[in-house]
Amino acid sequence: MMAERHINWVVMALLLGIPLIAHMVDQPFTITLATKAAILALAAVGLNIALGIGGLVSLGHAAFFGIGGYVMGILAFHAQNFSALELGPLTIAGTKSMPIIWITAMAVSALMAAIIGWLTVRTTGVYFIMITLAFGQMFFYFSISWSAYGGEDGLSIWVRNGFPGLNTLVPLQFFGLCFALLCLALLVFARLRASPFGLALNASRQAAQRVQTVGMTPQRLKLVAFIISGAITGLAGALFADLNRFVSPVMFSWQLSGELIILIIMGGVGRLMGPVIGAGLFVLLEHWLGGLTDFWHVWLGAILLGIVLFGRGGVIGFLTGKEGPHV
Amino acid sequence: MSLLLIAEQILNGLQFGVMLFLMAAGMTLIFGVMGLINLAHGSLYMVGAFAAATAAGLTGSFLMALVAALAAAALAGAIVEMTIIRRLYKAAHLEQVLATFALILIFSEGTRWVFGSFPLYLDIPAGLNGPVTLPGGIEYPKYRLALIGIGIGVGLMLWWLIERTQIGVQIRAGENDREMIAALGIDISKLYTVVFALGAALAGLAGALVGAIQSVQVGMGEPVLILAFVVIVIGGIGSIRGAFVGALLVGLTDTLGRLLLPQFFRLFMEADAANQTGSALAAMSVYVLMSIVLIWRPTGLFGVRA
Numbered sequence: 001m002m003a004e005r006h007i008n009w010v011v012m013a014l015l016l017g018i019p020l021i022a023h024m025v026d027q028p029f030t031i032t033l034a035t036k037a038a039i040l041a042l043a044a045v046g047l048n049i050a051l052g053i054g055g056l057v058s059l060g061h062a063a064f065f066g067i068g069g070y071v072m073g074i075l076a077f078h079a080q081n082f083s084a085l086e087l088g089p090l091t092i093a094g095t096k097s098m099p100i101i102w103i104t105a106m107a108v109s110a111l112m113a114a115i116i117g118w119l120t121v122r123t124t125g126v127y128f129i130m131i132t133l134a135f136g137q138m139f140f141y142f143s144i145s146w147s148a149y150g151g152e153d154g155l156s157i158w159v160r161n162g163f164p165g166l167n168t169l170v171p172l173q174f175f176g177l178c179f180a181l182l183c184l185a186l187l188v189f190a191r192l193r194a195s196p197f198g199l200a201l202n203a204s205r206q207a208a209q210r211v212q213t214v215g216m217t218p219q220r221l222k223l224v225a226f227i228i229s230g231a232i233t234g235l236a237g238a239l240f241a242d243l244n245r246f247v248s249p250v251m252f253s254w255q256l257s258g259e260l261i262i263l264i265i266m267g268g269v270g271r272l273m274g275p276v277i278g279a280g281l282f283v284l285l286e287h288w289l290g291g292l293t294d295f296w297h298v299w300l301g302a303i304l305l306g307i308v309l310f311g312r313g314g315v316i317g318f319l320t321g322k323e324g325p326h327v
Numbered sequence: 328m329s330l331l332l333i334a335e336q337i338l339n340g341l342q343f344g345v346m347l348f349l350m351a352a353g354m355t356l357i358f359g360v361m362g363l364i365n366l367a368h369g370s371l372y373m374v375g376a377f378a379a380a381t382a383a384g385l386t387g388s389f390l391m392a393l394v395a396a397l398a399a400a401a402l403a404g405a406i407v408e409m410t411i412i413r414r415l416y417k418a419a420h421l422e423q424v425l426a427t428f429a430l431i432l433i434f435s436e437g438t439r440w441v442f443g444s445f446p447l448y449l450d451i452p453a454g455l456n457g458p459v460t461l462p463g464g465i466e467y468p469k470y471r472l473a474l475i476g477i478g479i480g481v482g483l484m485l486w487w488l489i490e491r492t493q494i495g496v497q498i499r500a501g502e503n504d505r506e507m508i509a510a511l512g513i514d515i516s517k518l519y520t521v522v523f524a525l526g527a528a529l530a531g532l533a534g535a536l537v538g539a540i541q542s543v544q545v546g547m548g549e550p551v552l553i554l555a556f557v558v559i560v561i562g563g564i565g566s567i568r569g570a571f572v573g574a575l576l577v578g579l580t581d582t583l584g585r586l587l588l589p590q591f592f593r594l595f596m597e598a599d600a601a602n603q604t605g606s607a608l609a610a611m612s613v614y615v616l617m618s619i620v621l622i623w624r625p626t627g628l629f630g631v632r633a
Contacts, residue, residue, distance in 0.1 A: 130556040138614035301432030
């Protein structure tokens with residue numbers, strides 16, 4: 001049995017070490033895979049705040065991932081066309097600057113999370129799952145029929161956006177940015193979980209009525225968690241779009257929402273590093289099984305069934321011998 | 328825009344609605360009795376469609392295709408229930424979601440493995456080909472009219488089954504108090520398998536019937552699945568009557584939204600922009616409907632449990 005703390009350091013060392021070695025032996029594709037894992041992990045860290053701490057099984061988090069992606073796509077599209085983006089009375093110039101894109105992506109995602117959250121946190125259980133799924137789907141169909149930004153075909157960005165002082169076209173430098181943001185998000189997650197807010201949120205997952213009797217409002221706690229969660233997943237969406245230099249309605253697909261949950265479950269629900277381990281495994285499986293067979297999803301499904309039926313607690317649960325996180 | 332066109336679209340909306348009802352009825356029944364959220368219900372819809380297309384290809388008979396769809400979906404449902412779903416009844420919703428999501432992956436990719444990525448086609452039976460003239464001079468496809476009839480017929484049969492038969496009494500008792508009916512000597516796990524297979528058969532039937540007007544392909548079940556969720560949320564989880572009303576509301580809103588919203592925006596916008604805005608908003612209309620129902624009645628129109 002290993003301590004969770006040790007596992008965490010090993011995982012982060014691996015995620016940082018593999019791209020560094022790949023850079024030295026000139027394997028840029030490995031760095032791209034690691035970048036993808038870091039971005040998916042970031043998205044899942046966001047979801048883990050709602051799901052792991054707050055117990056909100058959101059099957060619509062692809063909405064925020066997609067919103068982040070489209071914020072990046074739309075801003076960069078206007079910048080590369082030198083056209084202005086008209087939002088009613090407002091006229092905004094496009095931009096290719098990552099920090100501005102990130103902040104906008106987080107703000108728009110948070111706003112949408114506030115609206116969706118306001119409608120959904122009052123519901124519980126299966127209702128919550130179905131409704132978040134439905135809202136995610138709403139964005140999917142909206143993006144398909146919104147022809148101004150590519151509709152079903154998506155939107156291509158010619159050159160990756162820039163970050164002051166870095167050359168983001170170098171795979172390792174872009175990976176470094178994503179890794180730094182992931183570390184930041186993990187820090188936020190850890191601080192949040194240990195804060196009074198996090199403890200109250202945790203309590204409202206376990207016993208909402210008791211939280212209410214001591215004078216707090218579980219719904220409000222959950223709503224705040226949902227907004228923070230949406231903003232982080234939105235940030236990951238912007239990075240993911242930048243990694244591919246492409247956004248399409250696929251980023252809104254409900255399969256992606258499902259996959260984000262899978263990442264967390266594979267690693268371990270509510271664990272700090274659960275999403276990171278899950279994302280790493282997922283990218284490895286996709287690459288390795290995908291190379292063996294076109295039908296790798298069958299095996300992913302089988303592995304997932306195995307984890308749900310026999311191995312509760314995910315990888316971290318298996319390694320530490322404890323099903324749930326100690327909170 | 329003529330009244331004829333609107334009448335025709337209303338019929339299309341009804342047809343879409345009753346097919347959604349077949350999906351939603353099974354899901355809401357399964358949730359009501361077993362407390363299980365089944366994402367893989369769309370896969371059973373797909374299984375039905377593929378079985379129908381295969382059987383029609385072998386025998387040339389549409390009736391045989393429907394029989395095959397019902398049998399294959401019910402069988403797949405029963406097998407999945409006995410091997411996997413059964414272990415999930417006591418599990419948390421998160422685990423149910425994941426396990427049934429895993430089942431979707433297995434079903435979809437497995438089907439692609441067996442049948443390939445190209446869509447199959449299922450022909451409309453010869454007797455139902457072509458249009459029929461309805462009172463008022465509406466020309467409407469016979470087959471779609473038959474679908475409305477079949478949907479309503481199945482709805483009535485389901486009502487009869489649940490309200491008037493022995494097994495229906497057991498199902499209703501199972502919704503209320505599963506320990507009690509187990510104590511009364513009813514084999515509860517057999518009842519669960521039967522309910523699951525019944526829900527699966529309804530989904531398979533819907534898949535086969537819709538398969539004749541669309542193509543039969545991998546992934547065809549998921550869009551319907553999600554709309555069926557919307558239907559259930561609107562109607563209230565566990566209520567078959569709610570599923571029926573919700574399905575018709577969703578079918579009509581979706582179909583009429585696509586027709587009327589672009590027209591509406593043309594009143595004060597240029598034609599091109601109006602079409603774009605209208606069709607983008609029409610794609611969202613059923614979800615807006617769902618939000619309104621939720622704000623008004625958080626447990627759905629006919630829902631009782633939270």
